Amino acid sequence: MTERALEDLLDLDRHKLSVEHKRKATATERWMKYLGVPVGFAVFLMLYYMPTPAGLTAGGQAIIASFALALIWWIAEPVPTYVTSLVLMTLLIFLDGWDSKNVLGVLGFDVIWLNVLAFILSSVLIKTNLAKRIALSLVVRFGYSVRPMLLSFVLLQLCLAPLIPATAARAVMTLPIMLVVGAIYGATPGQPNNVGRNLFLQNLLGINIFSSGFMTGSTANLIALAFIANMAGTKVYYTDWMFANLPIAMLAMFVAWIIGPTLLFRVRPADAHPQISGGMNALQEQLRKMGGMSPQEKKGALIFGLVVFLWVTDRFHMQWFGFEIDAVMAAMIGAIITLLPKIGILKWNEADIPWHLMIFSAGAYAGGLALNDSGAAAWVVRKIFVAFNFGTDVSFWTVYVIVIALMMYSHFVFTSKTMRTIILIPFIIVLAQQLGFNPVALALPAAFTIDWVIGLPISAKPNVILFTTGQYSVLDNLKYGIVIATIGVILLTVAGFTWFRVLGLTPAF
């Protein structure tokens, strides 16, 4: 590779996220694509035309049928994910599931705004070459091989998690660095490889599950704790949560780091090093050639630093300003400065905003919210719990494993952590009370799974953001998510028998 080619590779302006990359599919993916349409239709028709089950509204039935169709299509991808989202939104309205005002209003949700603003800020890091500098420094220090490179990202995400609760913010901060590092390892949006799959999916995992290590890691964690306090009468403190679950999150991350490149997406020895001629020396030379920080870089760092500062200090805003600047508004302030003439850095055309992603997100959120609003999600959860038919003589550990597994795998159909928490945690507390178990022993470990939203691009905000890179398919995400979620269930079950017992959280045998 010539020096010119290396510079081209690191020029992320050439790999715009707003441009959709079309590529050849594997045989399995082609079959899924071919069968996805009729299978989706068949499942939809079966669910829609069956008699409305007891306890479910006709609207709820239409929503479940439409969402099932969309889920099959998002996974099989017979049509692009954003087209599936549009189909879902249309079905919700035309089948009288959710009204058009609600469905179309989703595009104005804070999560969509955060995505748009996050991509503007991400473009700052790319245009000013700040992302290139950080990534080159990271690779020169740790990136001589894929293992230490992946480990450096684990540590990076672990450090950011307690500082910046907003997962989307963490995703957007680290995304440009991932893109450059991926490119150095030969994984570009136009030509992804298994290093890229590991890099992006491992970061997706880190961004999400390190939030589960801290009580303040997400709003949903706090909602779960409010339920535990109000319904079970037990207050859980920051350190209780952290001591119990941070080791589990770190262990899960370690397991993922081990099995990712060896089992899930095997990295051949030949691909395990930077894919550039001249190797590390060329990268060191590239970094050296960048010299000191340019004024544009400094300006970019200042703007991004301001936004990060606001994200990190959100708990002090009330004290300082008398109101809180949330993650969206902090990003908006950054975007305003970025786009100001003369003062700013970007022109509107230079902001790389993948609008197809916004449509995809809007559809996913509309489906998820409609499931919740109609009571259909709660109905499904109730049916599942009833199907287990727990008697009063059931053992605590049977219920524990089922509750953890249900809570963990439920993220494949819920598109919002908050909704999942609001529906499931009170249910689990009431179930524990009815069976005569300590509600905290079931509800708190269940709450530890809230942030394990790793299975699909629709499962959480950072998932959608990372999916735009084109570095992995929905099927890759699903495979990674199922394996890691299963590992999570095993780890939390083992912890229930051991670590949580030591902490007095779960009962003795």
Place this chain on the structure above:
Amino acid sequence: MVARRLIYSAVLLMAGAAVSAADTLDVHEQIVLHESGAADVTLTVLASVPPGRELVLPWSHSMPDSIRPDDTLTHAALRVEHGLHFLVLTAPWDAERPRRVRLSVPSFIGWSSLKRTAFGNVTVEHTFRNTTSRRIDRYRGDVILPEGYVVTSVVSSIPEQTEKDPVAPYEILEDSGRSGVSIRTAKLGLGDGALITFRCKPAAKSPILLVALILAGTLYLMFFRDVLKENGNGPPAAQNAQS
């Protein structure tokens, strides 16, 4: 003289309050709607009432053409006071035993006067308000739709479902194959109420979608076989066979 009356009234009120605080009153109202607009209303009460006293319940629907107390009650009748209707029940009261009265209301709901919106939906509202001074400890109101109708969605309810109290105060019912809703609340004092507003529509679904999608699925399998060819376009991020 006036002072004596006031003291006498206050003593009576306090005595009444003492009785009602110790007493319980649970009311379950089931309304089975018919396509004609008539409804069968069944009131089941569980109440502790002092011997020889009558139980007065609020009645907020139109006039019934028949009132049929079951054999646990000695008498049931409607009474009008200050323009408000009350159902008066007498029985040899026993707090453990549920009492039931059935009322037929010929013009309960005017289906034809209800505005039909998109998809043939009509909005139905059921309200219960306690217009008596006696507190109702628990209230449950069921509204069962005529055969062939389904509940499309619940629009609103009192009490409301909130994030702080996520357990819905209402549920969707199925009673002998008929769809309906149920609202529950507790501790209804004078003037307090329960409300549920919901949309419903005929259950029958047009077969057009069924036929169209079966046809579309079949045509897709016939004419899109080239998707299986290696040079067909894959999903955006799905390339490079995994090693």
